[in-house]
Amino acid sequence: MTGTLHVVGAGLAGLACAVAAARAGRHVVLHESAGHAGGRCRSFEDDSTGRLIDNGTHLLLGVNQTALAYAGAIGGLDSMSCRTPRFPFADLTDARRWVLTPAGLMSRPWDLIRALGFPALRSDETVAGRLGKSPRFHDVWEPLCVAALNTAAEESSAPMFARLLRATLAGGAKALRPWLFTKGLSAALVEPALHTLASRGAELRFHHRLTGVAEDRLSFDGGDVALGPADRAVLALPPWRLERVMANVPSMPTRAIVNAHFRLDGMPALPGGLPYLGTTGGHSQWLSVRDDVVSVTVSAADRLAARSADDIAAILWREIAPLLGPANAALPAHRIVKERRATLAHTPAAISRRWPATTGWPKIHLAGDWLAGPWPCTIEAAVASGLSAARLATDRSDLAFT
Ligand SMILES: Cc1cc2nc3c(=O)[nH]c(=O)nc-3n(C[C@H](O)[C@H](O)[C@H](O)COP(=O)(O)OP(=O)(O)OC[C@H]3O[C@@H](n4cnc5c(N)ncnc54)[C@H](O)[C@@H]3O)c2cc1C
Missing domain, CATH: 3.50.50.60 (FAD/NAD(P)-binding domain)
Incomplete structure (x- = not known):
């Protein structure tokens, strides 16, 4: 042809x-x-x-x-780098810090078995319906779900989350290695x-x-x-x-992602020692560092995206500045990017x-x-x-x- x-x-x-x-x-x-x-x-x-x-x-x-x-x-x-599968987390409301690793995911087998879809899932089941009672829901399953599906756990499809988890875990530690841009x-x-x-x-x-x-x-x-x-x-x-x-x-429902990019005086060190950090307890969900810019990601962010860029910058900076040290108290030069239709809403x-x-x-x-x-x-x-x-x-x- x-x-x-x-x-x-x-x-x-x-x-x-x-x-x-x-x-x-x-x-x-x-x-x-x-x-x-x-x-x-x-x-x-x-x-x-x-x-x-x-x-x-x-x-x-x-x-x-x-x-x-x-x-x-x-x-x-050549423009990307690959890291070991370690995902440090910090809660924004208290001093808790933890690290998510493949071994950590396995440490509560019953939770994991339910997350993987056993016993059988209904097609209309949500991630919160499936895993909401787990003691690790807010520290593990909810952040993973929102990051992977850009949809609140209360409305995310549990079968899709389970399929993703199965594909990832079946590939071993290599499949969980993060690749950064x-x-x-x-x-x-x-x-x-x-x-x-x-x-x-x-x-x-x-x-x-x-x-x-x-x-x-x-x-x-x-x-x-x-x-x-x-x-x-x-x-x-x-x-x-x-x-x-x-x-x-x-007609497909969509969900927004909001990103805030803050330019600092130098390259910041995040808790956990890696160029990325998961956060809970606030709007901010992930921080990532490239040179002297720290970027904050908020997924499933339709309500936040409705606010002005100035409001969003002030809210997110107030949340993350304490993690970056006292030198970074004043709101630095920044850019807010609202992607109102970032992805589909991954509802059943x-x-x-x-x-x-x-x-x-x-x-x-x-x-x-x-x-x-x-x-x-x-x-x-x-x-x-x-x-x-x-x-x-x-x-x-x-x-x-x-
Ligand atoms: C903020 C954000 C964060 C994300 N994070 C991640 C992540 O961490 N990991 C991950 O894997 N995915 C992530 N995603 C999702 C990923 O970016 C998308 O799934 C992917 O880029 C979609 O690509 P696409 O080609 O399907 O669609 P699009 O990128 O929407 O491409 C469609 C193209 O068509 C063009 N177009 C539209 N109408 C016309 C027309 N009439 N004529 C000609 N051209 C037209 C558009 O300008 C556009 O260039 C994220 C998305 C966003 C927005």
Whole structure:
């Protein structure tokens, strides 16, 4: 097959699809409505802090094998670093400190067995319904659930959480190793993909917004593209954008993530001695340090996101400043990033409405983190869906990022 593959959307799903197809020798045209690639996973130069920051702190684990293979294939792994599986925690309301490790997770076998889905789970069960009575709910299960699913434990799907936990623990300590984006998200996952595409002769069209789709035609704000007999298209758009160009897209609830980036006078040392720290007892859930910037992540943050950026900065700084030492009392230069639709809400009802990658039109397929699959909306889900769509569109089930 020698036609062109049109990939619409240069988030990670679209980039992964385009890279996989271009590496297989297919002519690719990538269309993106924004002036940059990366979608919900990108870095930008920020005036307030004078630093390159990420729209939100992202983390991969060793279990995210497709995402890591993608990063390896484009040359992005050099911009990442891998740590041992230790996750220090601090409570913001008292002096408690603890460390979560694989062995620690196993230390209460009955809790873990229930979390893994035994005895059998109902499809509508929530994480809080399943684990809310555990003495470790607030210190272990709730923070893990909110971090992994970006959804409050009271409404998160217990079967999805169990599946994630099973996949992770089955891979042993290696699968739990955190991978950090030490030079930013774009340096690892976006810029090397664009270089790979350019070097393989792909065409990149930014500021090129899809406005309509038919069986044999894509309409952009700059004009139409007819799909010839050997041409294919992959629409790598989130559901709230896809519904503008395609009928019957299910309405999917979403959840916000708020990130606060504070620039300090020097590189801070977090309790626990690692460049990341989980926190409980406040709004702040994770702290991460890159050079002289400390970033705070708040997931499932719809209520917080409704407040002004000034309020959010003051609230989060008040919570975390005591962890950074007395030298850091005054509110420093900062940037608040509200991603109002960071991911789907991973409720049992929403998960059951996720779509497959096929559209009923043989030339047009879908990609994106929100499609049906084993993973919640994550980098892994986005990259895996992009790879699957590339396989469908090229009729090459052997495509891989090896
Ligand atoms: C703050 C935050 C923190 C996160 N943390 C993590 C984490 O720690 N670990 C993890 O694995 N995942 C994390 N995620 C989730 C991860 O970022 C997403 O799952 C992933 O980036 C989704 O990629 P995507 O390609 O499916 O969608 P998107 O990134 O939304 O890409 C869609 C692209 O399509 C473009 N587009 C939209 N409409 C049109 C149109 N009409 N025409 C052309 N182009 C269009 C958009 O501009 C965008 O570039 C986080 C997300 C956020 C927001």
